[in-house]
Amino acid sequence: xxxxxxxxxxxxxxxxxxxxxxxxxxxxxxxxxxxxxxxxxxxxxxxxxxxxxxxxxxxxxxxxxxxxxxxxxxxxxxxxxxxxxxxxxxxxxxxxxxxxxxxxxxxxxxxxxxxxxxxxxxxxxxxxxxxxxxxxxxxxxxxxxxxxxxxxxxxxxxxxxxxxxxxxxxxxxxxxxxxxxxxxxxxxxxxxxxxxxxxxxxxxxxxxxxxxxxxxxxxxxxxxxxxxxxxxxxxxxxxxxxxxxxxxxxxxxxxxxxxxxxxxxxxxxxxxxxxxxxxxxxxxxxxxxxxxxxxxxxxxxxxxxxxxxxxxxxxxxxxxxxxxxxxxxxxxxxxxxxxxxxxxxxxxxxxxxxxxxxxxxxxxxxxxxxxxxxxxxxxxxxxxxxxxxxxxxxxxxxxxxxxxxxxxxxxxxxxxxxxxxxxxxxxxxxxxxxxxxxxxxxxxxxxxxxxxxxxxxxxxxxxxxxxxxxxxxxxxxxxxxxxxxxxxxxxxxxxxxxxxxx
Numbered sequence: 001x002x003x004x005x006x007x008x009x010x011x012x013x014x015x016x017x018x019x020x021x022x023x024x025x026x027x028x029x030x031x032x033x034x035x036x037x038x039x040x041x042x043x044x045x046x047x048x049x050x051x052x053x054x055x056x057x058x059x060x061x062x063x064x065x066x067x068x069x070x071x072x073x074x075x076x077x078x079x080x081x082x083x084x085x086x087x088x089x090x091x092x093x094x095x096x097x098x099x100x101x102x103x104x105x106x107x108x109x110x111x112x113x114x115x116x117x118x119x120x121x122x123x124x125x126x127x128x129x130x131x132x133x134x135x136x137x138x139x140x141x142x143x144x145x146x147x148x149x150x151x152x153x154x155x156x157x158x159x160x161x162x163x164x165x166x167x168x169x170x171x172x173x174x175x176x177x178x179x180x181x182x183x184x185x186x187x188x189x190x191x192x193x194x195x196x197x198x199x200x201x202x203x204x205x206x207x208x209x210x211x212x213x214x215x216x217x218x219x220x221x222x223x224x225x226x227x228x229x230x231x232x233x234x235x236x237x238x239x240x241x242x243x244x245x246x247x248x249x250x251x252x253x254x255x256x257x258x259x260x261x262x263x264x265x266x267x268x269x270x271x272x273x274x275x276x277x278x279x280x281x282x283x284x285x286x287x288x289x290x291x292x293x294x295x296x297x298x299x300x301x302x303x304x305x306x307x308x309x310x311x312x313x314x315x316x317x318x319x320x321x322x323x324x325x326x327x328x329x330x331x332x333x334x335x336x337x338x339x340x341x342x343x344x345x346x347x348x349x350x351x352x353x354x355x356x357x358x359x360x361x362x363x364x365x366x367x368x369x370x371x372x373x374x375x376x377x378x379x380x381x382x383x384x385x386x387x388x389x390x391x392x393x394x395x396x397x398x399x400x401x402x403x404x405x406x407x408x409x410x411x412x413x414x415x416x417x418x419x420x421x422x423x424x425x426x427x428x429x430x431x432x433x434x435x436x437x438x439x440x441x442x443x444x445x446x447x448x449x450x451x452x453x454x455x456x457x458x459x460x461x462x463x464x465x466x467x468x469x470x471x472x473x474x475x476x477x478x479x480x481x482x483x484x485x486x487x488x489x490x491x492x493x494x495x496x497x498x499x500x501x502x
Contacts, residue, residue: 073163074354096132330402352372384495426470
């Protein structure tokens with residue numbers, strides 16, 4: 001199109017060329033002038049350049065106040081800036097806001113911004129006073145700050161060294177205690193403490209679009225997108241339901257109950273891709289399925305970090321693929337999936353998001369129960385629940401077979417699934433060493449889950465009550481007697497009585 005405009009000699013073509021040249025010249029100056037050594041890298045944002053320039057202009061005894069997007073402290077490509085101001089004890093305070101109530105009326109409600117106060121080189125602070133996710137400007141002297149230092153940032157975000165978006169002093173206490181006990185998920189420097197694996201993106205929905213087709217051809221397979229799946233559900237949304245409407249009258253409609261009841265139902269994608277392109281992606285990966293998570297989620301959503309198993313497919317960049325070292329079996333993936341979909345991990349993720357994007361380094365830095373924790377009793381508790389929650393259709397028979405299960409898919413039953421998930425959540429709260437009062441507090445930080453429960457169950461926050469009741473019973477038994485626990489799941493044994501071998 002641009003070439004055609006140039007050929008026609010239209011003024012718009014010359015305006016475009018001039019604008020492009022100006023952009024490229026500015027980019028060259030910013031990257032190569034050495035004026036912005038901390039922020040002139042990766043995707044450059046003007047607010048980051050402005051912030052670095054402002055910091056360099058502070059009198060050594062002065063103080064600077066800025067209103068900038070929260071990403072100035074939370075984006076990985078700003079970690080050097082965060083390190084400099086935190087290691088030198090110059091960040092005095094951070095007050096983070098959501099724009100849900102339109103403090104800035106002309107700015108979208110999803111935008112987050114913060115007020116940061118930074119001192120000159122002679123103004124040293126032993127800690128930073130911080131708070132995030134405020135929706136209104138608080139009265140003077142009534143900001144519920146917590147105190148955080150760079151050592152704690154390194155504990156919580158060991159790889160990126162970026163600022164967590166912790167919301168309150170209570171949250172700061174819980175998060176710090178979790179990270180003092182539990183290692184991060186993937187730590188390339190200390191593989192023996194965590195898991196050996198990677199977080200990956202397969203196909204960019206824009207730059208790889210030439211590989212996609214709206215028509216199914218011989219040798220092509222589905223291109224999975226994040227909107228097709230949810231927690232333990234690889235058939236959450238699908239094209240082909242023209243008579244149904246999605247949430248708010250837009251987007252993909254939810255899968256109807258009669259389709260969930262059909263083990264032969266599979267998602268109809270928007271695009272197809274040649275299987276050859278998928279096999280090229282990870283040629284040494286020999287499984288017929290992927291463990292995936294959504295790349296986008298907000299801390300104000302019903303749930304934020306969402307994972308499941310999908311059939312091996314093309315995967316768009318709005319989802320990320322977790323691949324463990326080849327020495328790990330499907331059983332190990334079942335631990336990771338169970339761990340990923342817990343309220344405790346979701347709670348931690350919500351304390352890290354500075355925007356709606358869940359970047360790969362955030363997943364790597366989540367606190368995950370290490371492989372050394374998983375003994376026979378834990379395996380026999382977790383794997384059958386993950387199997388029944390996940391294996392609802394024939395297109396995941398490969399995952400079931402890799403776990404060692406040779407039976408038919410399980411029937412979708414909301415009540416059974418509710419208790420299976422509640423039992424997994426209760427167990428993981430115990431594995432994380434969370435006290436009962438803190439379990440109750442964490443559950444209260446999911447207001448949409450609560451609101452839906454209370455509307456459906458006569459004012460009772462059923463999910464919280466169920467998890468606490470199982471938590472109490474597991475605490476009474478102790479992990480050494482986990483095998484004595486009698487499941488609350490009605491209508492037959494968990495996974496039909498199946499147990500993993502070995």
